[in-house]
Amino acid sequence: MTDTAPPDQPAIRCRDVWQVFGTGAAKCLPDALDRAGGDVRQAAQILRDDGLVPAVQNVSFDVKRGELFVIMGLSGSGKSTILRCISRLIDVTAGQIEIDGEDILTASKARMTQLRRRKLGMVFQHFGLFPHMSVLQNVAFPLKMQRQGRAERLRRAQEVIDLVGLKGREGAYPRQLSGGQRQRVGIARSLAVNPDVWFLDEPFSALDPLIRRQLQDEFIDIQARLRKSIVFITHDIAEALKIADRIAIMRDGQIVQIGTPSQIVLEPADDYVRDFTRDVAKGRHARLSSVLRPVDPDAPPAPDDPGLTVDMTLDEALNACMLLYQPVPVRGRDGQIVGMIDPADLANALQVDP
Ligand SMILES: Nc1ncnc2c1ncn2[C@@H]1O[C@H](COP(=O)(O)OP(=O)(O)OP(=O)(O)O)[C@@H](O)[C@H]1O
Numbered sequence: 001m002t003d004t005a006p007p008d009q010p011a012i013r014c015r016d017v018w019q020v021f022g023t024g025a026a027k028c029l030p031d032a033l034d035r036a037g038g039d040v041r042q043a044a045q046i047l048r049d050d051g052l053v054p055a056v057q058n059v060s061f062d063v064k065r066g067e068l069f070v071i072m073g074l075s076g077s078g079k080s081t082i083l084r085c086i087s088r089l090i091d092v093t094a095g096q097i098e099i100d101g102e103d104i105l106t107a108s109k110a111r112m113t114q115l116r117r118r119k120l121g122m123v124f125q126h127f128g129l130f131p132h133m134s135v136l137q138n139v140a141f142p143l144k145m146q147r148q149g150r151a152e153r154l155r156r157a158q159e160v161i162d163l164v165g166l167k168g169r170e171g172a173y174p175r176q177l178s179g180g181q182r183q184r185v186g187i188a189r190s191l192a193v194n195p196d197v198w199f200l201d202e203p204f205s206a207l208d209p210l211i212r213r214q215l216q217d218e219f220i221d222i223q224a225r226l227r228k229s230i231v232f233i234t235h236d237i238a239e240a241l242k243i244a245d246r247i248a249i250m251r252d253g254q255i256v257q258i259g260t261p262s263q264i265v266l267e268p269a270d271d272y273v274r275d276f277t278r279d280v281a282k283g284r285h286a287r288l289s290s291v292l293r294p295v296d297p298d299a300p301p302a303p304d305d306p307g308l309t310v311d312m313t314l315d316e317a318l319n320a321c322m323l324l325y326q327p328v329p330v331r332g333r334d335g336q337i338v339g340m341i342d343p344a345d346l347a348n349a350l351q352v353d354p
């Protein structure tokens with residue numbers, strides 16, 4: 001992030017991005033779009049019929065500064081491909097991608113190397129650690145690439161090793177670590193350069209559920225302190241709902257919905273999204289802010305005040321006002337009343353889909 005950037009400029013901006021695999025894709029795409037009269041679905045089918053793979057189709061989204069943006073979808077829906085486009089590990093077939101307002105699709109190779117070393121962090125599920133290097137050496141390695149002095153890079157490496165909870169294991173080699181610990185080394189290594197924009201592709205998916213939950217909690221803590229702009233990929237809806245500020249749901253190369261965890265759970269855009277969230281306990285994930293009503297001046301909240309706040313989950317709120325029958329006030333973080341809620345609305349919002 002530069003100090004001169006406008007405050008509302010997104011960290012990442014993707015517009016109409018296509019990634020079509022196969023020979024002659026760049027030429028076939030405009031033809032297919034033409035023949036389909038601009039219809040994305042139809043164009044994708046034409047490309048498929050021609051033996052090409054339209055892995056990402058006309059995808060647009062913004063990631064705000066300091067936002068944790070999760071991309072979620074079934075295997076093969078194009079999640080990794082879009083991430084590889086944004087980090088320009090592959091060249092897009094069509095579309096625009098900006099990072100902090102900079103068009104990265106026209107950036108030179110040298111500029112991309114510079115961005116990867118200083119501004120972008122990446123963690124991949126199978127991103128190997130160097131087996132012949134200790135934890136400390138692995139984490140300090142990107143700083144060496146930045147030509148930082150030895151003392152400085154070891155100090156910084158130690159700092160991020162502490163941050164991910166590996167203090168005491170600096171001298172260990174990857175083979176002496178568990179899967180979860182190795183994943184932490186990967187995270188520490190990508191954090192060492194203090195990236196502004198952080199890409200993580202299913203970083204926890206190889207781990208067993210308990211360790212995975214623990215790492216998710218730590219990840220939320222780290223993000224609360226560092227406020228990076230993050231694109232995090234997962235195919236686990238529970239993980240997405242737990243960590244995301246906003247979630248994009250991908251299906252067959254397209255984004256079918258972008259929304260907050262509450263919106264995804266309470267207002268799924270279609271049956272595909274609804275299927276993901278069907279087994280999710282809505283009350284645990286949706287927040288009061290999503291069902292809040294403005295204060296009605298003719299029927300202000302009753303005198304009962306169970307102390308509801310916008311950040312509460314629906315379950316917490318229902319617990320607090322289970323025995324009340326009249327609308328009650330809801331307060332913002334500053335204690336001011338920002339709306340009201342009828343306990344009956346809460347019960348309705350928590351109804352399970354038939
Ligand atoms: N280099 C490539 N050449 C041809 N097809 C590819 C290539 N890379 C990916 N694909 C195809 O593009 C589609 C999207 O793949 P992608 O790896 O983005 O899926 P994903 O959503 O990350 O899945 P997963 O959850 O399994 O990681 C798949 O159909 C895949 O087979």
Ligand SMILES: [Mg+2]
Pocket residue numbers: 079080081201
């Ligand atoms: Mg993938």
